[in-house]
Amino acid sequence: MSTFVLVHGAWHGAWCWEKVTPLLEDAGHEVVVPDLPGHGEDATSVSELSMQDYADRVVRVLDEQPEPVVLVGHSMGGLVISLAAEARPDRVKKLVYLTGFLLEDGKTLLSVAENDGEAIVLPNLVPNEDGSAFTVNNIKEVFYGDCSHDDVARAQTRLVPEPAFAFGTPVAVTEGNFGRVPRAYVECVGDRAIGISAQRGMREKLPCETVVSMGTSHSPFFSAPEELAGHLVALA
Incomplete structure (x- = not known):
């Protein structure tokens, strides 16, 4: 049996793993689902945060x-999990990227998103007054294309603004730490937030x-939780 640590993405919280x-x-596994700072039930002000804070929470x-x-x-x-594995490679048995940003050293999330012609996130970003954080319009089309009305409605009430640093902070990883942790990828072919070509x-x-x-x-954690859980168990 394994211990799974499930890390949510931008705007979301630990709640997205509830299914x-x-x-x-x-299936007999231990599961830990942290909220990143400023997300879910963590009320830390986004003005106080950095990408390192996200990684430190997971570490x-x-x-x-x-x-x-x-x-x-x-x-x-x-x-975030790449940064955590860089800091604690011996504490990670396997990295699993669920339609996740798997970035080379020095690359940013934005560097991938700007060249992703299949994704519709960037045109739907809405900045706050000072540009320090963003919300997303048209969340059904962006995140939840095959999810139920009820799941979309519940998610709508729980999404939070995402700080701008999440998009522009370069990842800092090395072959000697992050690079030696086994990794797997779960691609989502119908994704409009990270296009399949970008994945x-x-x-x-x-x-x-x-x-x-x-x-x-x-968001297969909503639309296909049984299939996703089966894949995770097999990957473990």
Whole structure:
């Protein structure tokens, strides 16, 4: 049995894993679902945060576990788990990128998004008054294309503004730490937040030992939780 640490993406919180967590637990696994600072039930002001704070939150979770974990990152959470693995490579059994940003050293989330002709996130970003954070219009089309009306409505009430630093902070990883942790990728073919070509392009530069393909939108934790949980168990 494994311990899974599930890291949500931008705008979301630990709540997005609510359908997947019990499925993994029913299969006998331990599951930890942290809120990144400023997300979910964590009320830290975004003005006080940095990408390092996101990574530090996950590193603390890794340090609290009795054994190395399967560390799963969705979307922007992919960047966060890379940083956490860089800091604690011996605490991670495997990295799993769920339609996640798998970035080379020095690259930013924005550097991928700007060249992603299949994604519709950037045209739907809405900055706050000082440009320090963004919300998203048309969330059904962007994130939840194949999700139920009820799931979309519930998510709408829980999404939070995402700080601008999430898009422009370069990832800092090395081959000696991050690079020695086994990694897998779960691609989502119908994704409009990170297009399938962008997902595959990132893997061309940083190959993964295992790739699983799902025919879903950006949010299989809502639209296909049983299938997703099955893939995670198999990858573990």
